[in-house]
Amino acid sequence: MAKHSIMVIDDEKIVGDMAKLSFEQDGYEVETFLNGESALERLKERRFDVVVTDLKMKGVDGLEVLRSIKKLYPGVKVIMITAFANLDVAIEALRDDVHDFFPKPVKIKELKASVKRALGEE
Amino acid sequence: MKIEHKIYLSNAVHILLIVLIGMFALQNLNEILTKFRFTVIAEGLNANFLEMRLAEKNYFLYGDNEAFNNIKTRIDQTGETLLQVRPDIIRAVGAEKYTTLQSHLHAYAQLVDSISKADHRDGAVQQKLREAGQNLKTFSENITALESDRIGAIIAGSKNILLYSFWAVVLFAFLFSNLIVRNIGQSLRKVVDLTRAISTGNYRKIEEKPSDDEIGAVVSAINAMAEELHKREKEIVQSKRLASIGVLVAGVAHELNNPLNNISMLAQTYAEVYDGLGKEDRIGFMERVDEETERLRVIIHNLLDYAKPKEQHLARAITNQVIQKILALVQNMLDISNIKVMLTLGENLPDIYIDEHQIQQVLVNMATNAIQAMGKGGELRIVSRYLPEHDEIEIEIGDNGKGIAPEFLDHIFDPFFTTKEESGTGLGLWVSYGIIKNHQGNIRVASQVGAGTTFIITLPSCKKLKRCTDGEA
Numbered sequence: 001m002a003k004h005s006i007m008v009i010d011d012e013k014i015v016g017d018m019a020k021l022s023f024e025q026d027g028y029e030v031e032t033f034l035n036g037e038s039a040l041e042r043l044k045e046r047r048f049d050v051v052v053t054d055l056k057m058k059g060v061d062g063l064e065v066l067r068s069i070k071k072l073y074p075g076v077k078v079i080m081i082t083a084f085a086n087l088d089v090a091i092e093a094l095r096d097d098v099h100d101f102f103p104k105p106v107k108i109k110e111l112k113a114s115v116k117r118a119l120g121e122e
Numbered sequence: 123m124k125i126e127h128k129i130y131l132s133n134a135v136h137i138l139l140i141v142l143i144g145m146f147a148l149q150n151l152n153e154i155l156t157k158f159r160f161t162v163i164a165e166g167l168n169a170n171f172l173e174m175r176l177a178e179k180n181y182f183l184y185g186d187n188e189a190f191n192n193i194k195t196r197i198d199q200t201g202e203t204l205l206q207v208r209p210d211i212i213r214a215v216g217a218e219k220y221t222t223l224q225s226h227l228h229a230y231a232q233l234v235d236s237i238s239k240a241d242h243r244d245g246a247v248q249q250k251l252r253e254a255g256q257n258l259k260t261f262s263e264n265i266t267a268l269e270s271d272r273i274g275a276i277i278a279g280s281k282n283i284l285l286y287s288f289w290a291v292v293l294f295a296f297l298f299s300n301l302i303v304r305n306i307g308q309s310l311r312k313v314v315d316l317t318r319a320i321s322t323g324n325y326r327k328i329e330e331k332p333s334d335d336e337i338g339a340v341v342s343a344i345n346a347m348a349e350e351l352h353k354r355e356k357e358i359v360q361s362k363r364l365a366s367i368g369v370l371v372a373g374v375a376h377e378l379n380n381p382l383n384n385i386s387m388l389a390q391t392y393a394e395v396y397d398g399l400g401k402e403d404r405i406g407f408m409e410r411v412d413e414e415t416e417r418l419r420v421i422i423h424n425l426l427d428y429a430k431p432k433e434q435h436l437a438r439a440i441t442n443q444v445i446q447k448i449l450a451l452v453q454n455m456l457d458i459s460n461i462k463v464m465l466t467l468g469e470n471l472p473d474i475y476i477d478e479h480q481i482q483q484v485l486v487n488m489a490t491n492a493i494q495a496m497g498k499g500g501e502l503r504i505v506s507r508y509l510p511e512h513d514e515i516e517i518e519i520g521d522n523g524k525g526i527a528p529e530f531l532d533h534i535f536d537p538f539f540t541t542k543e544e545s546g547t548g549l550g551l552w553v554s555y556g557i558i559k560n561h562q563g564n565i566r567v568a569s570q571v572g573a574g575t576t577f578i579i580t581l582p583s584c585k586k587l588k589r590c591t592d593g594e595a
Contacts, residue, residue: 012384014387014410015384018388018391019387021394022390022394025394025395056376083376083383084372084375084376103379104380105379105383105385105386105387106383106386107386108387108394109390
């Protein structure tokens with residue numbers, strides 16, 4: 001069985017680095033991006049099974065990433081994380097069919113469980 | 123007095139003048155009519171007297187009895203006529219002259235009666251009768267001529283007076299309407315000035331007590347509106363302040379959550395992958411935890427520093443000197459970035475009453491932002507000028523840098539809002555805004571992407587604050 005691929009987008013470098021370490025440990029293939037623009041470029045080239053993205057970023061933000069993914073790959077699940085625990089934004093994100101929403105600080109175990117659910121492994 | 127009443131009064135004065143003129147003209151016409159009636163009567167009498175004298179002459183020449191009877195008939199007729207027109211004559215020339223005329227006629231009649239018995243050829247009697255007849259005729263003709271002259275004089279006088287009163291009424295109408303129009307014009311201009319002042323956010327009332335006319339009512343209404351607007355603006359400012367506290371808290375949460383999340387993820391991952399890590403990797407993890415902790419420390423330090431209530435040390439200061447001082451502070455940055463300064467300092471600016479350290483902080487912040495927006499090369503524009511209509515000083519700091527996108531302009535004074543990639547805390551403009559507002563000034567921004575950004579700061583003059591005599595507070 002081929003490895004599941006995960007895209008992680010966050011302008012905080014540590015988030016990408018730690019997610020990569022942790023998810024690769026569990027046998028996932030992980031690519032990290034520091035902004036929405038470079039992530040969207042990469043998405044034109046290939047599909048990921050799950051996308052984990054920060055909400056508030058300069059330039060292309062998490063909601064734009066979500067909308068682009070839903071256009072390009074309607075089946076791909078998107079998990080949103082943010083330091084900006086704003087409920088209004090969360091509701092808007094959920095309406096746009098976000099798979100899950102995590103306020104920072106994130107519990108990696110919960111994130112992993114959410115990714116598994118997204119992949120239909122549970 | 124109300125404008126309405128002023129106009130009523132003016133109309134009343136006009137009507138009164140016209141009635142007076144009319145009454146005067148009517149009275150003159152009546153007098154002329156009386157005199158005219160008299161002259162008609164007098165002409166008849168004069169004709170009668172002439173006939174009497176002719177008959178008298180014939181009687182003396184020919185002793186003609188018919189002529190004598192003619193004289194007597196004429197005397198009787200004249201006596202009757204005099205009695206009939208007595209009131210008219212008295213009204214025209216007075217009772218005295220009427221009596222004189224009657225007595226002259228009476229004397230003449232007596233003489234005629236005496237002649238019938240004496241010889242008509244008696245020279246002495248003839249002479250006496252001629253004299254009496256002449257007296258009667260001359261007296262009558264004289265008063266007739268006199269009254270004709272009077273009629274002429276009355277007509278000439280009336281004509282002049284009517285002419286003068288006509289011009290007087292015209293002049294009065296002109297002056298009075300001019301006065302009212304000017305009055306209304308002045309009041310309306312005051313109202314216009316007042317509404318202009320209010321539209322620029324200056325809620326001063328017209329100082330004098332509003333007059334009790336219609337314009338006064340308008341001024342009172344505007345004053346009430348200004349008061350209400352001022353109250354509402356305060357409420358809006360208050361609710362904006364509460365909203366900005368909300369923005370601040372949300373901003374703080376976001377700023378703190380990022381490094382907290384980083385530490386948390388480092389710790390969780392560290393525990394998870396611990397077995398696979400070499401010594402260097404483990405040290406690397408801990409160093410990154412330390413870096414994130416340092417980041418938190420800096421954020422909290424900055425917050426505390428900005429939140430600390432700063433005591434204002436207000437004193438009178440010279441605007442252009444403050445600008446020169448901050449230029450010296452940023453000179454090094456200007457040199458490194460090879461930026462030219464275009465300085466246009468207004469002459470004879472009034473002094474300001476400020477905490478110089480705080481205002482310098484604001485100006486340095488503006489200049490630093492401008493320098494960073496321009497990168498290498500460019501032109502820093504600093505202008506100071508006086509706005510006499512508001513009694514305020516305006517300081518403009520502009521750059522020809524990359525400009526700010528319109529969607530960001532509304533947020534640049536929000537706490538933690540920054541367009542700078544790495545270096546910004548997003549607190550500089552927020553703090554500057556607070557400082558300028560605390561100085562009862564204003565700060566606004568104009569920007570065009572690709573053309574540059576200009577910050578415009580206004581501060582009240584020390585005169586406006588009534589603090590020109592204060593030194594260090």
